[in-house]
Amino acid sequence: AQSVTQLGSHVSVSEGALVLLRCNYSSSVPPYLFWYVQYPNQGLQLLLKYTSAATLVKGINGFEAEFKKSETSFHLTKPSAHMSDAAEYFCAVSHGGATNKLIFGTGTLLAVQP
């Protein structure tokens, strides 16, 4: 069975500070990993995805994530937080195939302080 664990349901950073949102996965097969963002009262939007190509993945809005197999991690980072980054972030895993199912973590709510 696959799963993802997001450490920290709430993260608060100052504007301009580094953003680090943690995600660890569990999968018996090589996983595909995703980060989605949800702004208030909006649907989820894909930030970036890892599909077994480059381990460092760059996404929209300056975010990036690194796939580390040895640590079973896929942490999301951004060098400098902006007020507009305040949102909820979800890590997700799937293994592809005909019965693919996207499994989401419980989410991390990011607050950005001025």
Place this chain on the structure above:
Amino acid sequence: EAGVVQSPRYKIIEKKQPVAFWCNPISGHNTLYWYLQNLGQGPELLIRYENEEAVDDSQLPKDRFSAERLKGVDSTLKIQPAELGDSAVYLCASSSGTGATGELFFGEGSRLTVL
């Protein structure tokens, strides 16, 4: 290009009443998903359609939930009768593939409150 459209955005009903949610996916997307998002939780898949066929409905509580996707385009998710624990956001998403490596496009969700 229009995104995934859901309606209604908000619905308040009393327990034991029926409720239905509608979803119009992005044009050309053959895969449609209904997810349930409880407060403080990540989305959980209820049902996935490939065209008009439900290919994964293992998480759909079939005693009270039903879904259909006529003609492989729009979809409706119904709850009858609703229970207090059904209060949540119901998200619809679509994709042009199975979603394994492709991107899911989500609607804004339908927030249900059961009193």
